Amino acid sequence: MRENENKFINSEKTTLDIRSIFLDIVKGWWVILLVAISAALLMYSAISFFHEDEYTVSTTFVVNQGSGNSNAVSNLSAAYNMTQKFSAILENNILKRTVMEELGMDSFSAKMNASVIQESNLMVLSVTADSPRNAYEILESVLRNYPTLSDYIIPNVVLQTIEQPQISGSPSNQLPVRRYMAYAFLGAAAAVAVLIGLSSYLRDTVKNEQEFTQKVDSYLLGTIYHEKKKKKKTSMLITNPVRSFRYVEGYRMAASRIRGRMERINAKILLVTSVAENEGKSTTAANLAIALAQEQKRVLLIDCDFRRPALYKIFDVKDKELKDFSQVLKGQEKMSGTFEKAQGIPLYTAFSKHSLSNPSEIISSGRLERILQSCIQKVDYIILDSPPMGLAVDAEELVQISDAAILAVRQDAVLTQDINDAIDALNQKQEKVIGCVFSNVYPAIGERFLRGAYGYEGYGKYGKYSKADR
Numbered sequence: 001m002r003e004n005e006n007k008f009i010n011s012e013k014t015t016l017d018i019r020s021i022f023l024d025i026v027k028g029w030w031v032i033l034l035v036a037i038s039a040a041l042l043m044y045s046a047i048s049f050f051h052e053d054e055y056t057v058s059t060t061f062v063v064n065q066g067s068g069n070s071n072a073v074s075n076l077s078a079a080y081n082m083t084q085k086f087s088a089i090l091e092n093n094i095l096k097r098t099v100m101e102e103l104g105m106d107s108f109s110a111k112m113n114a115s116v117i118q119e120s121n122l123m124v125l126s127v128t129a130d131s132p133r134n135a136y137e138i139l140e141s142v143l144r145n146y147p148t149l150s151d152y153i154i155p156n157v158v159l160q161t162i163e164q165p166q167i168s169g170s171p172s173n174q175l176p177v178r179r180y181m182a183y184a185f186l187g188a189a190a191a192v193a194v195l196i197g198l199s200s201y202l203r204d205t206v207k208n209e210q211e212f213t214q215k216v217d218s219y220l221l222g223t224i225y226h227e228k229k230k231k232k233k234t235s236m237l238i239t240n241p242v243r244s245f246r247y248v249e250g251y252r253m254a255a256s257r258i259r260g261r262m263e264r265i266n267a268k269i270l271l272v273t274s275v276a277e278n279e280g281k282s283t284t285a286a287n288l289a290i291a292l293a294q295e296q297k298r299v300l301l302i303d304c305d306f307r308r309p310a311l312y313k314i315f316d317v318k319d320k321e322l323k324d325f326s327q328v329l330k331g332q333e334k335m336s337g338t339f340e341k342a343q344g345i346p347l348y349t350a351f352s353k354h355s356l357s358n359p360s361e362i363i364s365s366g367r368l369e370r371i372l373q374s375c376i377q378k379v380d381y382i383i384l385d386s387p388p389m390g391l392a393v394d395a396e397e398l399v400q401i402s403d404a405a406i407l408a409v410r411q412d413a414v415l416t417q418d419i420n421d422a423i424d425a426l427n428q429k430q431e432k433v434i435g436c437v438f439s440n441v442y443p444a445i446g447e448r449f450l451r452g453a454y455g456y457e458g459y460g461k462y463g464k465y466s467k468a469d470r
Contacts, residue, residue, distance in 0.1 A: 016201065017207040017412075019444070020205075020207045020442075021197045021200045021201060024196055024199070025196050025197055028193075031196070032193055032196070035188050035189070036184075036186070036188045036189035036192070037185070039185060039188030040181040040182070040185040043180050044181055047175060051175060052130065054129070054171055054172055055128065055129060055130070055131060055134075055172060056135060056168070057135040057139050057167060058126035058127070058165065059124070059125050059126075059139065059143070060117075060122055060123070060124050060125075060161070060162050060163040061122065061159040061160060062121060062122060062160040063116075063122070063123050063159060083114050083123055086123070086125070089149050090114060091112075094149065095145060095146060098141075098148075099138060099142060099145065102141050103141055109129070110127055110128060110129040110135065111127070112125070112126070112138075113125075113126050113128075114126075126139075128172060132167045132168055132169060133167065135167075136166075143161075203415075204417065205416060206409060206412065206438070208411070208444070209223060209441070212409070212436075212438055215416040215420075216409070216436060217424075218423050218433055218435050218436050219261075219434065219435030219436070220436060220438060221257045221258055221434070221435035221437050222250055222255075222437050222438070223250055223437075224247065224250040224251060224280075224284070224437060224439040224440065224441065225247060225440075225441050225443060226440050227244060227247040235314070235316060236314065237287060237290060237314065237315070238252070238287045238290055239290060251288060251290075251291050254288065254437050255288050255291035255292050255295070256295075257435070258270065258292075258406065259297070261434040262381070262403070262434070265404065265434075266403075267404040267434075268376050268380070268403055269372060269382045270288075270381060271386055271398050271402040271404070271406070271426075272284055272285035272384065272385055272406055272408065273388065273389055273399075273407060273422075273426075274388050274389070274409070274410075275388060275390045275407065275409075275414045275419055275422045276391070276414050276418075277390075277391065278413075279408050279409065279413055280410055280439040281407075282310045282314055282385050284406075285311070285385040286301065286315065286385075288383060288437075289301040290345065290347060293345040294345055296345075296346065297346070298348075298381075299379060299380065299381045299383060300339065300348045300375055301347065301349045301385070302349075302350040302382065302383070302384050302385070303350065303351050303352040304352075304363075304368070304385055304394070304398055305385055305394075306329075306356040306359035306362065306363075306387075307387050307391075307392060307394070309351065311349070311351050311352075311385055312352070312353060317351060322351055323337050323338050323351075324351070325350040325351060326353070326362075329371075338350050359392075359394055360397060363394060363401075372401060384402060386398045390414075390422070396425055396426065396428075399432055402432065404434045405433050406434060406436060406437060407419065407423065407433065407437070408436070408437050408439055409436045409437065409438050410439050410440045411439070411440050411442065
């Protein structure tokens with residue numbers, strides 16, 4: 001590698017990219033929602049399991065001195081004394097046993113309390129039990145049996161009931177279950193969102209151009225910004241007039257840099273690949289071919305992704321108009337009519353339509369190489385679109401018959417280590433990787449868009465490759 005060019009800075013630094021963190025949180029909405037709902041349900045279950053409802057029934061007494069010369073001061077004093085001593089009566093085992101025998105109870109689990117209303121001679125007697133009926137019956141039994149003890153403990157005091165006890169259907173210790181569930185829901189959602197955000201920040205992917213320069217062991221040939229599709233099947237080719245200026249110029253600048261590097265090493269055959277699927281490598285290959293052809297370079301674009309061909313879909317070629325290049329390699333069709341010329345520019349294409357069961361054997365058979373060598377005499381550049389490296393070995397075999405290679409790297413999609421490993425694999429026998437195209441890049445927050453942009457999302461997904469193909 002050329003030491004005089006700043007290709008790679010070995011750095012573990014990860015910059016804070018708010019957009020990627022936000023998008024990861026948005027993408028993980030279902031995880032956040034699932035965990036939040038689970039937390040709310042767990043809170044409800046915990047409250048139901050550990051919390052026992054209690055019901056309180058109470059009655060109010062007027063406390064007066066038994067003597068005929070009682071006054072307000074003496075009645076207030078009697079009320080305070082009565083409250084203190086009445087508590088002792090309620091805790092007396094004799095009274096509890098009497099209540100238990102009268103009601104046929106095996107144990108006395110209720111709680112009884114006596115309290116005075118401030119600045120008055122009113123006393124409140126309350127009983128709390130596990131059901132409103134039990135609380136009511138215990139209070140009634142206490143009212144019937146407490147005089148047997150009170151005459152000895154609190155003589156010369158008269159208690160007059162002014163409010164009869166009533167059964168309440170609402171628990172006295174009722175918890176705001178919905179509020180606690182809402183707290184659990186929001187707390188869990190926030191916690192998961194923070195974890196996803198932290199994971200996004202720590203994930204060693206390429207999130208922006210600065211990180212590309214810091215982490216990737218290759219040149220940055222061009223940046224293709226996120227391009228919005230107006231409709232689902234709208235063409236992402238730079239010949240489509242609805243594509244933004246920024247999007248088109250991104251590919252043209254990348255093509256110009258690629259042409260310069262290929263001329264420097266006298267390369268004619270360019271391999272375009274990626275680490276994983278849906279990184280936009282087929283769109284990259286197609287648009288680079290168009291951009292070079294627009295410079296009046298004769299370009300041949302060949303779909304060598306014999307596992308999941310996609311170029312014919314990108315160019316919107318109908319099946320009946322398509323001559324399958326993969327069948328030519330298998331010897332089932334003749335070469336004539338295989339290469340189609342695009343209108344207006346010197347671009348020739350060879351599309352594949354059907355998947356092959358043994359593409360590695362066909363690539364290594366030598367027939368493809370012979371076809372390329374015969375074509376290179378008639379065109380300036382040949383661009384090969386290959387399968388992703390992470391799913392098959394085809395790209396490593398195709399690079400052996402190519403003069404140069406580039407990787408399509410989608411923003412925040414693949415681990416940096418995997419990108420550098422792919423570059424090393426392509427450079428294993430000879431240094432052929434001339435750089436990478438950084439695709440589907442969102443501008444930094446606050447940066448003005450020249451036009452609304454939305455990147456290529458791919459034409460379907462790759463199937464599962466067998467271990468033998470990897």
